Amino acid sequence: MTAHRAGPGGHSAPRGHPGPLRPGTPRDEVLSRIRAALGSGPDSITDAGPPPAPAYRTVGRLDGAPLLALLAERLADYRAAVRRAVRPELAATVGTALTERGVRRVVVPAGLDLLVVLQALPPDVDLIIDDDLSPQDLDAVDGVITGAAVAIAETGTIVLDGSPDQGRRAITLVPDYHLCLVRADQVVELVPEAIDRLAPRSGQPLTWISGPSATSDIELSRVEGVHGPRTLEVILVEPG
DSSP states (O other): OOOOOOOGGGOOTTTTTOOOOTTTTTHHHHHHEEEEEHHHHHTOOOOOOOOOSSSOOOOSSSOOHEEEEEHHHHHHHHTTTTEEEEEEGGHHHHHHHHHTTTTTTTEOTTTHHHHHHHHOOOOOOOOOOOOOHHHHHHHHHHHHEEEESSTTTTTEEEOOOOOOOTOEEEEEESEEEEEEEEEEGEEEESHHHHHHHGGGGGTSOOOOOOOSSSEEETOOOESSSSOSSSSSEEEHHHHH
């Protein structure tokens, strides 16, 4: 026979039912904190004061050459290829990257600096401007060239925010090769600095890229190109 504790009024509480809340229980405390955070109920906080200062750095200490060197090092740690170029040499550097990769058909977003791209293209490479290409069309090209929104040196991360020089997300997820052009003034040291820069487009889908797409199974066998490009190449563009 299974006994049930009688609830108020002599009624037996069903087995498994949590029963009435007891004041002072951990559950009460958790719910009270939630109500306070939401600003509703008797526990709401009407004047919480300024939030506490974060216990982590929000402003980097590096700039110039050391900052770019850190980004290049972290990108290489993620098995991304890194090239450096001053602005007047960008077209030649892009052309060299495409030739060494063996690219024959490359897609670009309509907002990219097409003058640079056209100057860079080897004669046997076809340039395709994205006009809502289908996944099948994107899968048939050899690679994609885009700009970037921001790059984070500490984590070796590049962020795309869908601006015209980066295009829609599909063009950087389907092709097997992604050549990304990052200007020196787009590089920050820390993630909080990147969040601040991205704030004006916080409502847009963001793509955070830390090296080529990769995953591993339970035996830790690394497989690249599963969720995006198998090869990521970055050109850091410095003024000059």
